[in-house]
Amino acid sequence: MEDKNSIREKYLEFENFLNLVGTDREQLIITLRKAQNLFGYIPRDIQSLISKKLRIPIVEIYGVITFYSYFITEPEGKYPIHLCMGTACYINKSESLLKEIKNFLNIDIGQVTEDGIFSLSIVRCFGACALAPVANINGKIYSKLTPESLIEILKKYREGRAEA
Structure with missing residues (x-):
């Protein structure tokens, strides 16, 4: 604070x-x-x-x-999660990633976890459609995500073991 x-x-x-x-x-x-x-x-x-x-x-x-998706009106968590829900990502099941994030972190779109570590937002496109589904976590792009791989990445961030 x-x-x-x-x-x-x-x-x-x-x-x-x-x-x-x-x-x-x-x-x-x-x-x-x-x-x-x-x-x-x-x-x-x-x-x-x-x-x-x-x-x-x-x-x-x-x-x-x-x-403009760059601008936000609420504070973000220490590690902001921006999940792509554009057409290519949506077709490649980004909706299942969204559900998994919500369940794992117990937050909804636009919210920050109680510990202030993560916040969640959706974007319409990162321009990385060939790598779908894609998320930007703490400024780093993660591609070809599955619910399992995404949870592993979030665990690393929570434990402080994520790559910068």
């Missing part, structure tokens, strides 16, 4: 960034990327701050955030 000074410093850094951007609506994506990189996600209060500064309705900002 971050201390209050660290959080305050991030807010100050972001406000300074917004002052440099000014009111240029064309800077929305860059501004959202800065927020995501700084906070790890884009909190509601930051969305509101961006809305006021760039004079863009918050609903429009939220629409951009939810359109």
